[in-house]
Amino acid sequence: MKTFAELNFPGRLVAVEGLDGSGKSTQIYLLKRWLEAEGIKVYFSSWNSSELVKSATSKGKKRELLTPTTFSLIHATDFADRYERHLLPLLRAGYIVLCDRYVFTAFARDVTRGCPPDWVRGIYSFAAKPDLTMFFKTDLEVSLNRILEGRPKLKFFEAGMDLRLSSDPYESFRIFQGRILEQYMAMSEEFNFVVMDANQPVEKQQTIVRKLVGDRIDLSKFKRRSPLPLPPSFPLDPAKEAEEDMAA
Amino acid sequence: MKTDSAPAKKSRKFFGHGIQRVKLEDLAGKLIVVEGADGSGRSTQIARLVEWLETCGHATVQVGLKRSTLVSSELEKAQEGNILSRTTLSLFYATDFADQLENIILPALKAGFIVLADRYIYTLMARDMVRGMDEAWLKNVYGIALEPDAVFYLSLEPEELVQRNLSKSAALDYWESGMDLGLSRDMFDSFVKYQAAMQGAFRRLQKTYDFTIVDANRSVDSVTKQLRKEIRALLDGE
Numbered sequence A: 001m002k003t004f005a006e007l008n009f010p011g012r013l014v015a016v017e018g019l020d021g022s023g024k025s026t027q028i029y030l031l032k033r034w035l036e037a038e039g040i041k042v043y044f045s046s047w048n049s050s051e052l053v054k055s056a057t058s059k060g061k062k063r064e065l066l067t068p069t070t071f072s073l074i075h076a077t078d079f080a081d082r083y084e085r086h087l088l089p090l091l092r093a094g095y096i097v098l099c100d101r102y103v104f105t106a107f108a109r110d111v112t113r114g115c116p117p118d119w120v121r122g123i124y125s126f127a128a129k130p131d132l133t134m135f136f137k138t139d140l141e142v143s144l145n146r147i148l149e150g151r152p153k154l155k156f157f158e159a160g161m162d163l164r165l166s167s168d169p170y171e172s173f174r175i176f177q178g179r180i181l182e183q184y185m186a187m188s189e190e191f192n193f194v195v196m197d198a199n200q201p202v203e204k205q206q207t208i209v210r211k212l213v214g215d216r217i218d219l220s221k222f223k224r225r226s227p228l229p230l231p232p233s234f235p236l237d238p239a240k241e242a243e244e245d246m247a248a
Numbered sequence B: 001m002k003t004d005s006a007p008a009k010k011s012r013k014f015f016g017h018g019i020q021r022v023k024l025e026d027l028a029g030k031l032i033v034v035e036g037a038d039g040s041g042r043s044t045q046i047a048r049l050v051e052w053l054e055t056c057g058h059a060t061v062q063v064g065l066k067r068s069t070l071v072s073s074e075l076e077k078a079q080e081g082n083i084l085s086r087t088t089l090s091l092f093y094a095t096d097f098a099d100q101l102e103n104i105i106l107p108a109l110k111a112g113f114i115v116l117a118d119r120y121i122y123t124l125m126a127r128d129m130v131r132g133m134d135e136a137w138l139k140n141v142y143g144i145a146l147e148p149d150a151v152f153y154l155s156l157e158p159e160e161l162v163q164r165n166l167s168k169s170a171a172l173d174y175w176e177s178g179m180d181l182g183l184s185r186d187m188f189d190s191f192v193k194y195q196a197a198m199q200g201a202f203r204r205l206q207k208t209y210d211f212t213i214v215d216a217n218r219s220v221d222s223v224t225k226q227l228r229k230e231i232r233a234l235l236d237g238e
Helices: A024-037 A051-062 A068-092 A103-112 A117-126 A140-148 A169-187 A202-216 A238-247 B042-055 B072-081 B086-110 B121-130 B135-144 B158-169 B187-208 B220-236
Strands: A012-018 A042-045 A096-100 A132-137 A193-197 B030-035 B060-064 B114-118 B150-155 B212-215
Touching: A012 A024, A012 A068, A012 A103, A024 A042, A024 A096, A024 A132, A024 A202, A042 A068, A051 A068, A051 B072, A051 B086, A068 A096, A068 A103, A068 A117, A068 B086, A103 A117, A103 A169, A117 B135, A132 A202, A140 A169, A193 A202, B030 B042, B030 B086, B030 B121, B030 B220, B042 B060, B042 B114, B042 B220, B060 B086, B072 B086, B086 B114, B086 B121, B086 B135, B121 B135, B121 B187, B150 B187, B150 B220, B158 B187, B212 B220
Parallel strands: A012 A096, A012 A132, A042 A096, A132 A193, B030 B114, B030 B150, B060 B114, B150 B212
Antiparallel strands: none
């Protein structure tokens, strides 16, 4: 698995992984705010899939139609859609793309569901490796409590109910998350995860995140310059130009 | 290329990893696949086989592409708009296949039915190969599939296919003409080129996956006769 840098993409991809409730989404959001303030060409991939794929996925989930195999394949379809339609063009255009979850979520989840690891990895082999993957590691109890504290209504697949681990959704979720964490840890070294101590305060973690990103990626190369040349028929907008210049 | 020999009795297996927790020895039925382009007489032959098999007292089930509960309507729409890129579309089809495999094919075989598949993984792989997808990647994805008991590929020259399609509906299908590939802006040209490429892909696949090539450039009755003969041999081989 080669990184985008190794494949000579002008852009870079930073991914965060971790259990639900590990605080990874907060960290990547703060990272995005910082990069924006620095005038960097950054894009946060909000995991929007096309309506069609989304419609099939939600139907499968609502009607509990999915088996481990179709669960895996439909999520791979969803990922491929985002990857080809969204991530690749941005990376070709020289963006720093931030991803809240990447293929490793699928590796951990699908293997926990009983899919053969090499089959799952083979399916996702079209995807390049992130230039930096941060894994937010909390104690299992901490992340479980963050999620379960509010007694949310856990969805069938989210709680891993299809695995018949327990008839109680909360108990099922605990066991399921524990197994996913094991899968994450088992692949941590293979995919060069930078393991972050997510039990620390938000600010302290963010300082580490920003330093890490700055060390790994030459951010000066990703600064926004003047706006792209506009087609001749399009009148120039001086106000907008000034805005862009200030950002750079 | 073998054209006439009866398919030898095979032991049940998946192409790759297969589906977890399936007991292969429980799959008592038979899986028979009919492959071929639109206009090769596939549907006609399958309809005839069903009638014949049921008359002989066999229970049958039919499956085909884009027929899953899970994604068929979405796939239909995706094709209409041609909005999905190739890996996405490929995985969408794989999902459709997997859904039918687990929910229809395997249970029916377990119940001792004869499952007639109107196209199988071969068409899906050939289409993707023609579109430049990696063959090893496709083999991994479709490692979930069960090896059929018999596969019949109804082979017809592109020039004859074009005639049959036009005489049937007076129009050529966008996807069956491979228009998404940009081979030619002329639909007739594109159809002929695309179908020739598909045949090439099938020939490549035939080297790995054993299937019987049936010359479809004959009367419907004569093709039916050959299919019946081979299927009877398969069923008698018990």
